[in-house]
Amino acid sequence: MDELGAWAAALAARRPDAARLRRVGTSRAGEPLWLLSVGRGSRQTLVVGGPHANEPVGGATVRRLAERLVVDARLTEGADTTWNLLLCLDPDGLRQNEGWLTGPYTLDRYVRRFYRPSFLEQPEWLPDGPDSVALPETRALLALQDELRPFLQCSLHGVDVGGGFVELTHELPGLARRLARASVRLGIPRELGSYDALYWPGLGPAVYRIPPPRRAGLTAAITEAAVDSTWTHPRRHGTVTAVVEAPMWAVDAVADATPPADRDGVLSAVSATLRHDTRLLHRLLARLRPKLPDTPDTARLLAPVDDYLLVCPRLADAWDPATDDGSERGLPPLTTAHLVALRIAGRRLALRTAGLLHQVVTVAGHDPADVLPELDRLLDRWCAEYRDGCAARWVPVARQAEFQSRLILAAFDLAGRHVSAPFRTGKPGRGPEATVPVHRD
Template sequence: MPPRYPTVGELTARAGALAAAHPGRAALRRIGRSRGGEPLTLLTVGRGERDVLVVAGPHANEPVGGATALRLAEHLLAAGPDDGPGAAAWHLLICLDPDGARRNERWLSGPMTLGHHFRRMFRPSFPEQPEWLHARSRAELLPETRALVDLQDELRPFVQFSLHGVDIGGSFVQLTRPLPGVADALARSAADRGIPLELSPFDAFFCTGPGTAVFDMPPPSRRDQFTGSLSPSHASTWYHPYRYGTTTAIVEAPMWAADEMADASPHPDPRGAVTGIGRLTERDAEFLAGLADRIRPRVPVHVAPLLRTVDDFRRSCPALVAEWDPESFAGFPGGLSGLNRAQVLALTIAARRLVLRTAGMLYQTAEGCGPAAHDVRDALDRFLTARCAVFERRCRPRWVPVADQVEHQFQVVRAAFGLLTEGARAPGAATAPA
């Protein structure tokens, strides 16, 4: 098991070594190239009546998925040529965004502290994230997105796993189709590794589900996220293969665990907490916007992607803060007074990590501007130190070893695959559309 996250180069080399060591049972192919010219590598293991698609690295700052994909490949190859009655061809896309993943390699070897992480992490601006179908036509899609969509159309998989690694929180699963039984498997694996289950993640705040930390994503006609959010689920590669009968499972494993994400007890002051979240976020956004404007004329081309992400936050912040106004929870089940500790912490983490990510990438932007921006860099350094300290006191995060993150995600994927296979074999099971 890996003591740390593998780099893009290590993922590619290991996938190639597995394919070379198992000719006839594993194959490697390039399904496209990234905007920066990186190969998009697909490792296929096994044969069967069904195709399984695993997408690792859909978000550049979430590196666990590549290690999980290789863990799956090694397991399948060790299991022998027939992996039981549910045998399938597993297609493992080891990194959907290699350009962005390479920008994150500066923090992968540690130290694993929030301060180091946020000063070195990179998350592309929303239009530059290949998971989302935000272009007007297929020809306008990012090359990484187009490669994934083409692969989905080619395979028409009966299940797609999108592997994510939330920075702070707990584990949870989102589903585009119901999957009874997966909540039990998720709970067992999380308990074995001391990982909390996230009762109400920001990404699924308005979703319901069949069990703890499992959420059925609603149809496009219904709200699934805060409307100010930059990631509408239905305009995503999660739903693109839905027409083929595909079930997509988004599997989240946390880097840092926050145990209060599993606390369903009533919050003592939800109004005060939510009001405070909004006010602090608004104040921090104004401070960061001012620093961004100061260095904007000096930003060199090679760090411009960092500033685009900062501008994303600046545009989205007013809408998010407006939605976190206490009055906006009038239509929430139980209203504002019904929010529990897990829900309030989910909102707190969502707001704080937006601020910290933005500050961290602005810090790197100032570094890239050289001595002329040292004053801005120093101001951001102080800001990050102070805000990370407050965040740690509020969330009490504890690092989850990479090996535990990988093994947890691996176990959940295998369990979900088994449940889907059993469901497909059950008498009277529905047939996927052609």
């Protein structure tokens, strides 16, 4: 966080003609929310870095994008556009991940230092609607959306293990082709059966349509992103939102669109493994919880553990062909890529839970229930299954950031070309549609 803020301040000081930095809010822990604006055009874009605490690639992407914007006037003055880059939406959460951010980048190190707050403390979600928002980070983002009324919003996310993909509130014809080109050039597989978008319509390979929000219980909200969010809130301003996902560890099999050889067998195994892991983690938590100190750190780490253990049985049932009743919420047609993504997602939930329990003990300073040896064995074995069973490979940070940057610029270009209604600008009245030059591969 300190490095990112210092870089932005230095850029604004070096190029005051092109860039301005202002504080647009304050986190729960008192961290500033910084907005870097580049250009002075009437059309507004909004790029949101760091919405999820364990997905730091957005900060690197913001840096890469801003350094280009200050030297390429075609994307600012030439496009009558101001780019607004929110450095990090959840700075408190990012602070909790700084233990692994300096490397070495191994799965073992990542999961033992991983942190992601509970669902209700993640600032992009509006489970009770925009009028009942409790988090100051969320209020700041909503206010910024209503102030700027951007024609394009990009939310920058990072898949820990898997491939790259994009989720859209509006169709942008041509984006799937641009994504495919970036995938080939950068060696990042497209995630053709994303777990996040399992029940969402496809708009092309690795491009998914974010459905309108609906009323849902907590488990559905966590697993299906079914509730209102800051992705969909600015639709009233004509905003197109693109959620851009880049993987930290890539798995080539997520791009395998062939029909599966044994769909039901794989689903049964994935569901059985998730149930087994959940029972094991429940037992460890039951041994540990009564002996833990009653501290804010303990509560912070156990809140997401409770979320994961709440949703795991529901997901195991949803994926199990033996419990598929053929209802509307039943599984869609599945490719090999879908099955790989579900296998990764099931293991991800168990790994995150075990990693958080490991941190609970290490933060407490002692192991009151003698669970660390078992947790270490589990984490070692499950990480090895990712590396060996899924052939997960580290994607250099520069490639992650370049992948996101290319897709942001592609969405920027295509939004002006293909959205039929004129966009509202950050000022009263309507702004023009535009086609602007972007980087070509």
